[in-house]
Every structure is written in C-alpha cells, then in structure tokens.
Amino acid sequence: MKLSSGLMLFLYSALAVTASAQPSPPSPTGKAASPTGAAAKAAPPKGTTAKAAAPSPGKQAVKPPAKKPPPPEPAAYEVLFTFDDGPRYETTPKVLDTLDQYGVKSVFFVNGVRFMGKGKGPERARELLRETVRRGHLIGNHTVHHFFLCGKRGPTIAEREITENASLIQEAIGKPPDLFRTPFGSRCASLSETLKRLNIHPIGWDVDPQDWKLQDADRIYEFMTNALRNLRRPRSILLFHDIHQSTVDMLPRLLKWIAEENAQRKAAKRPPIQIIDYNYLLATNPPGAAAPSGPG
Template sequence: MGTVDVACWRRWDRSHGDVVPSPALFRGEIAMNKRRVALWLSPMLLLIVVLAVVGWQRYIWVPSPPPPSAIPEATPKTRQYVRTPYVENWDQVPLAEFERQSRKFPGEVFVEGPTHRKLIALTFDDGPSWNTAKLLDVLAKHKVKATFFWLGREMERYPDVVRRADREGHLLGNHTWDHPDISGLDETTLWDEQLGATQQVFQDLLGYAPHLMRPPYGRVADAQVPFLAKHGLKVIQWSVDTQDWNRARQAFGSHMIERFLQDYSHPEGIVLMHDGGGKRHKTVEAVDRAIPWLRAAGYEFVTVDELLGTRPAPAASAPAEASKNEWIPAPSRAKVPETRPKSRQYVRTPFLEGQDQVPLAELERQARKFPGQVFLEGPTHRRKVALTFDDGPSASTGALLDVLARHKAKATFFWLGREMERYPEVVQRADHEGHLLGNHSWNHVDFSDLNDAVLWNEQIGTTQQVFQKLLGYTPHLLRPPYGRIADSQMAMLKRRGLKVVEWSVDTQDWTYAQNGLGSQLIERTVQDYVHPEAIVLMHDGGGDRHRTVSAVNRLIPWLRSNGYELVTVDELIGPTPPKR
C-alpha cells in the first residue's frame, strides 16, 4: 500500500470505527483528493502565467515605436533635464543639479540637445575595456557613430582599441585618469593628476587632445567649470541614464537596458551607457537590439558634436584633411614626473552605503591634519604599490604566503594580537620571509571611543607585547580597525612611535566574501583603481579568504605587466626605523 493509501485507511478508521470500507469507496476518496489538489493548484498556475506574461511585456517584449511628435523640430527647448528616474541609495548627483548647472553655464554644460530634431547621441563611459571591441563591432555593423568618454589609465592598457575607435569615426572625450569624484579637487590636482594626464595619453596615441569631458558620477563644482573652459573643455552630462551600471538591474539582463532606451529616449537625447568599469556584455547586447528599434522610431544617430554643435573651429594652420577630432592642440604639459609630490591623499574606491564605513572625506581630512603621521598613499607618483592585509593571521595566511613567495613579492600585514597567539608559526614565517608586520589591535574594536589608557593597555600595547615575545621587536605601523581613530589619540600614538596607515584602494574583499561573490571582483577593483604609490587594503583573516588568495595570485602578474613594482608600506612612505 502506498503513502496515500495508508493515509486514507487511517482517516476511515478514525471516523468509522471497525467498519472496513469497500474498494469503491476507497478509490472514490483518492479521486476526491486529486480533485482538491487540482482545484488548489489551478489558480496558482494561472497567477504564474499572468505574471510571466506581464513580465515579458514589461521587460522583454519590444513595444511599437511611439507616434511622431507634434512639436516642430526647430523649436528650442525651454529646459534641459534628465528623463530617467533618480535611483535612491546610490549616492547619485541630484537630477535637479544637472538642470541648474546647464542653466547657469549655457554653452559650457550640456544635458541634451537644444531643439526637437529626431537625433540621439549614444555615449559610453569608463572604457576602453575588453568589451569595447565587441561594442565597436556592433556599431560598425549598424553603421552608427557614438561618443566615448574614456579613462587615461584604461587607454594605456588598450591603445589599439583607442586607435580603432578614432579611425572608425567615433568621437572621443576625457573621463579623467582613474574615475575619482573631481568636485572636491583643487585645480592643480584636477589638471595634473586627472584631466591633463589623460589629455597627454590622447596626444601620445592619436596626436590630438579632445575638447569634451564628462565628470565621473556627473559631479563637477561650479568653480571648476570656468577652469575647464579655459582649457578648452566642455562638460557633457546626459538626459537618459540606462543604469547599465546598476548591478540590481543587470540581474534582469540586457532587456532592462534596452527597455530604458525605449521608454526614455527623446529628441536630441544624450544617452549614458558604459563600455568599461565591469562586465558590459549586456550593454553590448542591448545596443545591438536597440539601434534598429530607435531607427524604426525615426531617430538618427549622431555624435555629441553633431548634436550640440560643439566642434571648435580648426586652427588656421590646420590642414583640410585633419582628423574630425583634431580641434584643439594638445596641452604642453608632460606626464606627471614620478618625483613630483602629490597635492592630496585620498581614497580612490567608492564609498559603500549601508556598511558603516568611515567617511572617505574623514580619512582625507586626517591625512591633511597629521602629515607624516597618517598615510593613505605614498607621497609621489612612482609606479609602486603596497599590498596590505588585515585581521590575520588565520588559516588562510599560509596559502597567501605561498602565493607571495611564488611571485617573489613582499607585502604588509596588520595583525590582531589575539590571532597571533593562535598562529605563532605563521607570524614567524612571515617575518622570516621579509614581509612587513604592523599592529591592528588585540581583537578588532573601534578605537575612536576608547580613552588612551584602555586603548594602549587592552588593545595596542598588548599586541605589541605579542610581537615582542614572538619576534623580539615591536612594529612601528598601526592600522586602526574600520579605519576609525580620533584626532585626540594621535598624540599618544606619536609618543609611542606609531604611524597610522590607512589605504587609498579598498578591494572590498570583506563584502564580497559576505555576499559569496568571486575573486574576479576583488581583482577587478584593484585593476580599476590602482594608481602610483597606492596602498591596497585586503584581508587575510576575519573569514574565509580563499577568494582573496586567488585574486592576489592573478593580480601580481597583472600589476607587474602594467609597470608596477610591489613594495612594503615602509618602502612606499619613508625610511624604516630600527627594530626595537
């Protein structure tokens, strides 16, 4: 007898005592149970079908192109504004700010074209990357010209892609060197380390420098706009943000990007997409499908120059056959000399909302207030990088030391006293192999609320004693847990001979481990944000760090192939005091 049969017999026994049912009654109860299940499942199946149809129509089904607008094409627009909605909790620049700046700086800041012609400009940021060649293939297939705003650092990695895009008639613009928020930069830093350095790469690769720029995140200060104009650069924002950068939307596939183009495209729109900064195959797929749809809707594809009339007049001496991009002579500035001091120290990687991080501006403020005591990065522009690891030692540290030994690379470790007592052999091995060791407290507490006595006696001092016991010396570098330390604690640390080392590149391997994401994201973060004399934050403790170990194994060859030398923090920031 099956499970259902036994259940039927038991129900019959409870309700009829010792009376034995006939086989016909037994079969009838089974049939009734099946009908009940069918009646319960039918509405659920119908609901699933309805939701699937609605989802298909909303996100996948391609709507018919809209009817032609009744507004005459030559009618000037009364305002410039962003059509796509604001995304909460993404630290976006307020959309009203775009409109305000375009009103305040007419002819210098643009959000869209000035009239109602059925023209549209596709623009792509953050490249070039390994995706860009495929995107160029799609644009060539459809005979479409686009506008690219590129990072100088990435252009040096993909020079052939840069030359190809220029050769095929696309318009190229400046998107800074390594994608910082430029709104807080002084003019010297803005030019020497970001825009001017990227202009020089354009000059080296193509023989000209562009006249258009797009600020990362769309953030530019009012005071910087006249400075940009003085250097012949116009600011190009956007009126349609496809939000292909939004990982939550990427999960729905390229159809979401395509749908935004269909829903929000408008006459003389400037469309924001990305060909770099991550995996962009979904953007490439969306563009391939959206171009025919937009053409069916009556749109003609143009570059930003053709849309806005921003092409400067060529110099009188320029030959008639000059490249369409050769408007402005390249700046006379050379690349930033390696020995030139930096004008500021700051974190390149973006702030993560909802993670209780120390504000990035606070790290920069303390580095300014305590020069020679608090460090975020090295002081000049040498192509050196210091890999640092926190929260160990742990079960993962041995594998990490194996990787470093295989690549003959030295790193800096900031360790917890409690964990050092658990793994004394690992501590001694790291010291023996020439790595630099620093103090990371006893058990990873937030320093900022502790008084000096507790901070030393229960956290830093006790860890120094473990170093003394295991290695015979105490370190001179400290990294506060979470990067948090009070200004009032600096004097005590200085008396104790400790310098505070923060970071300029946070790989965010601690959040990828929490979310189960792969080592490729750690690797990509370093590739996207590394810079001369960077201090890179990773972790060898505090959780399962096999992803970090895997990422480091691939990163070291990549960094060396891009001209970086791997050094310890001491080699980056200054002379090493004698061990004591």
C-alpha cells in the first residue's frame, strides 16, 4: 500500500516533460536551474557598492558551495509505451502491427464510449480489444466518456465513469482492467477520495509529446527523439494516443530510431534506452484495482 501510494506520487509528480514545456527534460532533482539561484544571491544587493559588499579584513570570503557531481547513469533508461483514448478501428490495428514488429508490449487505456452498445461498430471495437489482449498488451481503464473528473460534476460522475468502464472492459475481454489512468491526468481532492475508496492507484506519465495537439508525425518524432536522447529518470512512461494517424505514422520511425540510437550507445558504452512492459506496474497495483471494488 505504501509502495503504491509512493508510486502514484512519483507518477503524478512526473507529469513534466510535455510539448508545451521546454524540450529538455527536467533535472534529476525535478527543479529547474534558476538564474536567481546561488550566483544571484552572491551578487551585491542593488544600491550597495562593490566595496561595501567585499569581505572585511579578517573575515574569510564565503566560498560558493561545491557543485554536486551528476548522479551516476543507470544501467539502462527504461521506457514504457502507453496509448490512450482508443480503440479506433482505423488506427489502432496499425499501432498493434508496429508494436508486434518491434516486440513491444504496452498498455492501452480505453474509453467505453468507443466500444459499448449494440451494432457492428461497437462489436468490431470489442473484437479489437480482444485482439489487443491476444497480442500481449494490457487494457487499462480510462473512464467511459473521458469527462473531466475534477469539474463541478466531478464528485457526482467520477465513480460511475470509472466503475461502468471497468464493467464494459470486463464484458469485452472477459476480465476487469488492472490499471487506471485519469482523463487529462486531472487531480483534485474529490477524485483522490473516489480513487482511494475504489482502491485505485492512477497511472500517470513522464513524457508527453502532446501528439493529439501536434497532429504532425515529424514534430512528434522530433519531440520524442529529443526527449529520449536526454532522459534523466531511470524509468519513464511515454504517453501517446492510438486514435491519430500522425501517431500511427510516427511510431515505426521512433522505434527504428531507438534501435539505431542503442547501437550507437552500445559502441560508446552508454546505457541503452530499454523498452519495458507493464509488469512492474502490476506488481505495485493490487489485482483488479481499476475494477469496481463492491458487488456489481
């Protein structure tokens, strides 16, 4: 339990590397280097002269604190691929094919609105979920409608949105989802309370190219290669949306780049970018955590 809350905090504190933020990832401490840091403080305050600020005779000049050496590099920079907001028949199968080609296992956080109800469309989408599971991926809960759960209606709708989606997933693939991700990554006291009651530990992300906003394979690729080249965390969750053609087009290029980058790193004896699967998340989340906890 403690571990899980710690993980949750870690994951949430990690909503950092986004396309709107500066392209370089945060420093390992999570704090951006500030121009108003130690150097600025060492300078004489405005209005004082250099003479006044100089150390008086007999007093030792204060040495600036020694720079901390950078933390040692991990054995590998681990990354987990995740895809939200699907399934979509026009794009998700192509994502599955590409992931197969590179042997990548990922998590698909899905919205029930795309596969609930009767008719050919929803049945085809449910079959797509089953196919996703057959290919070794995990289906995660992302609520039925992708509503913002921290607005005025949040406390009223959050629990229903989560538990109904868990039921829809169970109906489609025969088992409840083990993982949950909040739409928009939103957080607030009422949602935290709901999630706690349902025994759910939400999964966040660390690298977000905002592919839904860019809608441009080149720009998503550029953002991602830059972010992966400069990873500082030993383990990062990558956020994509399998419902956009630009993401579908970008994905094989990115996986090819990772393979090439790793060949270079091997030659230079540097830690590789290692694509990992979701098992470490399951180990720290109780089974069925993203499913309704009560009867029904």
